[in-house]
Amino acid sequence: EAAVTQSPRSKVAVTGGKVTLSCHQTNNHDYMYWYRQDTGHGLRLIHYSYVADSTEKGDIPDGYKASRPSQENFSLILELASLSQTAVYFCASSAGLGGQNTLYFGAGTRLSVL
Amino acid sequence: GMPVEQNPPALSLYEGADSGLRCNFSTTMKSVQWFQQNHRGRLITLFYLAQGTKENGRLKSTFNSKERYSTLHIKDAQLEDSGTYFCAAEAGGGSGNKLIFGTGTLLSVKP
Numbered sequence: 001e002a003a004v005t006q007s008p009r010s011k012v013a014v015t016g017g018k019v020t021l022s023c024h025q026t027n028n029h030d031y032m033y034w035y036r037q038d039t040g041h042g043l044r045l046i047h048y049s050y051v052a053d054s055t056e057k058g059d060i061p062d063g064y065k066a067s068r069p070s071q072e073n074f075s076l077i078l079e080l081a082s083l084s085q086t087a088v089y090f091c092a093s094s095a096g097l098g099g100q101n102t103l104y105f106g107a108g109t110r111l112s113v114l
Numbered sequence: 115g116m117p118v119e120q121n122p123p124a125l126s127l128y129e130g131a132d133s134g135l136r137c138n139f140s141t142t143m144k145s146v147q148w149f150q151q152n153h154r155g156r157l158i159t160l161f162y163l164a165q166g167t168k169e170n171g172r173l174k175s176t177f178n179s180k181e182r183y184s185t186l187h188i189k190d191a192q193l194e195d196s197g198t199y200f201c202a203a204e205a206g207g208g209s210g211n212k213l214i215f216g217t218g219t220l221l222s223v224k225p
Binding site: 041042043044045048058059088090092097098100102103104105107108 | 118120145147149154155156157158159162164200202204212213215216217218
């Protein structure tokens with residue numbers, strides 16, 4: 001049974017529109033992450049969180065907001081979607097920060113901004 | 115250059131063959147992880163290494179922090195090994211222990 005669930009699995013959005021990507025984990029992990037994957041760039045960290053009601057900027061936070069209303073849920077919000085935000089987005093969770101803590105990924109959300 | 119360089123970008127093997135993937139780091143890294151992304155896009159953690167070598171079935175990974183590289187060796191390649199393999203390194207210190215991903219190696223295993 002999937003422990004990190006993302007919704008929607010795919011979405012088409014219009015430029016300038018608002019997009020919310022949701023992530024739910026049942027791992028009881030403190031840390032949750034949002035990454036984007038673009039061809040030729042691997043995964044890049046957008047935002048992460050280590051406790052409910054708190055979020056931290058990752059390496060590419062511009063144009064994105066994040067929300068962690070509870071330990072289990074972590075959302076990524078694009079207030080004004082742009083063409084450059086077309087990508088596959090992955091949510092992940094881990095017990096702690098640091099490489100020894102295994103990352104558990106969701107199945108990904110394919111976002112197309114037109 | 116890129117902090118994590120992965121090569122080759124693509125690799126084609128026949129079933130039963132052995133091969134290796136490599137990541138080079140521009141600076142000393144604290145640890146490395148290897149992931150497989152399957153044909154459905156699912157990311158699975160393969161290894162975490164802070165040093166040395168680990169094996170799991172037909173996979174073996176080595177991390178040499180001093181020499182700034184890590185390798186993933188696949189033995190007796192199977193069709194289900196096809197996918198994209200990523201390494202991700204943890205720089206530590208002021209980076210906040212965040213992972214830096216390589217750009218991946220697309221592996222195709224042919225019958």
